[in-house]
Amino acid sequence: MIVYENVTKRYGDVTVVDNLDLTIEEGEFVVFIGPSGCGKTTSLKMINRLIEMNEGSIYIEGNNVKDVDAVELRRKIGYVIQQIGLFPNMTIEENISIVPKLRKWSQEKCTKRVKELLEMVGMPYEENAKKYPNELSGGQQQRVGVLRALAAEPPIILMDEPFGALDPVTRDNLQDELKSLQKKLKKTIVFVTHDMDEAVKMADKIVFMYNGKVLQIASPEEMLRNPADSVIENFLGRLSYSFSGEDLTCQDVMRTKVLKVPETKKTLESLTLMKNRQLNSVVVIDENDKFKGIVGIKKIREEGYAGQEIGSIADETVPTVSINTSAKESFDLLTEHNRDFIVVLNRNKTVAGIVTESSIANALASVYWGEAK
Ligand SMILES: Nc1ncnc2c1ncn2[C@@H]1O[C@H](COP(=O)(O)OP(=O)(O)O)[C@@H](O)[C@H]1O
Ligand SMILES: [Mg+2]
Structure with missing residues (x-):
C-alpha cells in the first residue's frame, strides 16, 4: 500500500503539487491523469524520491520513504519512462538483468528470470536475448523497458507515459499485455498519462489532477458517468453528458x-x-x-x-x-x-x-x- 499524506511540492513560491492525499492499495492499477504541467510526473517521482517533497509524507507498506535509503528504494520499485532508456551498448539480456545483478542474483537465476520474462511477452530468449536495443522495433524496445522494470520482482512499478511515443496499434497491444501481466503478477502500478482512453482502459482508479490539486478520484466508470468538475468534463471533450444509453446498444x-x-x-x-x-x-x-x-x-x-x-x-x-x-x-x-x-x-x-x-x-x-x- 502506498499512502500520500498532505504531500506538497513547491518550486520557489510556485506550488506544483498541493496537499495531495491518496491511498493506493496493494495490487491496484492507479492512473494519474490531467493536462500537461498539472503535477503528474512530480507526484510519481516523489514515491521513489527522484523528487523530494517539501511537506507531508509518503508511506510504502507503512514505512516513510524518507527513512529509506533513496538508492535502495529505487532498486525496489520498478520505473518505466517514455524515453525507453535501454542502454544501447548492452544486450537485451544485460539490460533486463541490471537490477537483479545489483541485487547480487546468481548468473543462473538472472538467466532464468530473463527467459521467463521474454517468454511472457512473446519474445523468445533464443531470438532476442543477445540482440542490442537498436536491433529491435520501438514496440519491442518498450516491452523490454517494461520487463526490465519487472525483472527483480518489485511489488510496485511506476510508469510515466510509457507508451506515449508508440504508434496506436503497438500501444494498444502493449496496454493489453501490461494489463494482463498486472492481473497475473498482482503488482501495484502507478501510471501517468494524459490520454483518457488509456486511463479508462488501464485503471482501477483514476486520479484527475489540475494545477497541482486532485479534482477527482474515481473508477473509470464513475468518472465517465459523474465527472466531478467542469475541468474534467472539458477534458473528456464534452460539456455535459449523461449516461442516456438511448444512443448506445x-x-x-x-x-x-x-x-x-x-x-x-x-x-x-x-x-x-x-x-x-x-x-x-x-x-x-x-x-x-x-x-x-x-x-x-x-x-x-x-x-x-x-x-x-x-x-x-x-x-x-x-x-x-x-x-x-x-x-x-x-x-x-x-x-x-x-x-x-x-x-x-x-x-x-x-x-x-x-x-x-x-x-x-x-x-x-x-x-x-x-x-x-
Ligand atoms: N525543476 C523544476 N523547476 C521548476 N518548475 C518545475 C520543475 N519541474 C517541474 N516544474 C513545474 O511543475 C509543474 C508540474 O510538472 P510535472 O509534474 O512534470 O507535470 P506533468 O507531468 O503533469 O506534465 C509544471 O508547471 C512544471 O513546469
Ligand atoms: Mg509528466
Whole structure:
C-alpha cells in the first residue's frame, strides 16, 4: 500500500503539487491523469524520491520513504519512462538483468528470470536475448523497458507515459499485455498519462489532477458517468453528458472475444481453457451454437468431477440481453445482479458477446473522445 499524506511540492513560491492525499492499495492499477504541467510526473517521482517533497509524507507498506535509503528504494520499485532508456551498448539480456545483478542474483537465476520474462511477452530468449536495443522495433524496445522494470520482482512499478511515443496499434497491444501481466503478477502500478482512453482502459482508479490539486478520484466508470468538475468534463471533450444509453446498444458496447465451450466438453478440459485465459467463467453453448448457460470456477470446484460434461452444471437462469438492448439496461443489470458480465445474444440465441463494466467504459470512451483527438 502506498499512502500520500498532505504531500506538497513547491518550486520557489510556485506550488506544483498541493496537499495531495491518496491511498493506493496493494495490487491496484492507479492512473494519474490531467493536462500537461498539472503535477503528474512530480507526484510519481516523489514515491521513489527522484523528487523530494517539501511537506507531508509518503508511506510504502507503512514505512516513510524518507527513512529509506533513496538508492535502495529505487532498486525496489520498478520505473518505466517514455524515453525507453535501454542502454544501447548492452544486450537485451544485460539490460533486463541490471537490477537483479545489483541485487547480487546468481548468473543462473538472472538467466532464468530473463527467459521467463521474454517468454511472457512473446519474445523468445533464443531470438532476442543477445540482440542490442537498436536491433529491435520501438514496440519491442518498450516491452523490454517494461520487463526490465519487472525483472527483480518489485511489488510496485511506476510508469510515466510509457507508451506515449508508440504508434496506436503497438500501444494498444502493449496496454493489453501490461494489463494482463498486472492481473497475473498482482503488482501495484502507478501510471501517468494524459490520454483518457488509456486511463479508462488501464485503471482501477483514476486520479484527475489540475494545477497541482486532485479534482477527482474515481473508477473509470464513475468518472465517465459523474465527472466531478467542469475541468474534467472539458477534458473528456464534452460539456455535459449523461449516461442516456438511448444512443448506445449492447452491440455497441459488448466485447466479442468470449470463451465459448460446447456443452459436451469435459469439465476438466474447460477448466484448463479458463486457466490459460485467466477467466473465472465460461459461456456454454449447445450443438447448434445456441446459448445454454454459464459456469464459474466456483461451481466447478464445488460440483465438478472427472468425466463430467460441462453442460450438466451450466447455470441457465442467468440474465441475458439482446444486441438491441440499450447499454444502460445492461449496465443496470450488471449492477443489480452484481455480476462480472452479462451475455449478449443474437436474435437466434447464439452468443454475440458479453458486456462488462469496462467494455461499456471503453465503448463510451471511443464514442465520446475518439473523434476529438
Ligand atoms: N525543476 C523544476 N523547476 C521548476 N518548475 C518545475 C520543475 N519541474 C517541474 N516544474 C513545474 O511543475 C509543474 C508540474 O510538472 P510535472 O509534474 O512534470 O507535470 P506533468 O507531468 O503533469 O506534465 C509544471 O508547471 C512544471 O513546469
Ligand atoms: Mg509528466
